[in-house]
Amino acid sequence: MTIIITGTSTGIGFALAEYLGKNGHQVFGLSRKVVDSKHFISISTDITDKASIDHAISKINNDVPEIDVLINNAGMGMVGSVEDAKQEEILKLFNLNVVGSVQMMSAVLPNMRRQKYGKIINISSIGSEMGLPFRGFYSASKSALDKITEAIRYEVYPWNIQVCSLHLGDIKTDIAESRVKSEVSEPYKKVFDKVYYLMNSHVKDGAETREVAEYIQKLLKKRNWKAHYYFGKFGQKIGVPLKWILPQNWYENLMKKYNKMN
Secondary structure: OEEEEEOOOOHHHHHHHHHHHHOOOEEEEEEOOOOOOOOOEEEEOOOOOHHHHHHHHHHHHHHOOOOOEEEEOOOOOEEOOOOOOOHHHHHHHHHHHHHHHHHHHHHHHHHHHHHOOEEEEEEEEHHHHOOOOOOHHHHHHHHHHHHHHHHHHHHHHHHOEEEEEEEEOOEOOOHHHHOEEOOOOHHHHHHHHHHHHHHHHHHHOOEOHHHHHHHHHHHHHOOOOOOEEEEOOHHHHOHHHHHHHOOHHHHHHHHHHHOOOO
16 A cells, blocks of 8 residues: 655654554655655655645656555644734644645545545544634644545545544644744733643643554554544543533533633
């Protein structure tokens, strides 16, 4: 199976590319930084730049006849209050998390249509199902990608192409180092500092990247996909069905307690 994964220089993407490569797949890792690996081919690619994507896909097409799977993993976080966010920060986030993923899908779909087969996993977040305090734009960017995923499923099913969102909880990575962090103004500072500390401690206690890779390996073996899959610790996953069934005020009070905002 030929698999393209974006964002493979570090974290989940690197662990996933290594794991799938070790398990016999032909893996191409796309990231701005080229990395050395015995288990996948690293190609320097900026997924916010269509010409860069086209160049990478052309190189892959020269090596392999088919592209079976795309895993849109590249993305970034963003923290800070909604009020304090700057336009350039918001655009940078959406350009990578949403536009970049869409451009990658557009790049591989002609191959998948020709072969009448393909699978695309858009890496989302459990946080896309609710507006998280001080992560509003991150939640919004992943929620936008989820809706695009739902829409494109209708559009590509005639060619036996399947697409899903994989919503991740906290995973033990260095995501804090690459987040966009808005300057937080004084009215929010005290509460933000508490929430931000808790946010980072959840990441440190998160699932291992290998666990994500093992889950995706099982997902790739499924014949028929649902639109959404959820992976993470129970305390985070349970937030999704609770959001569906609880009155909004009740749910918000639970979230305030979870984030120690009371």
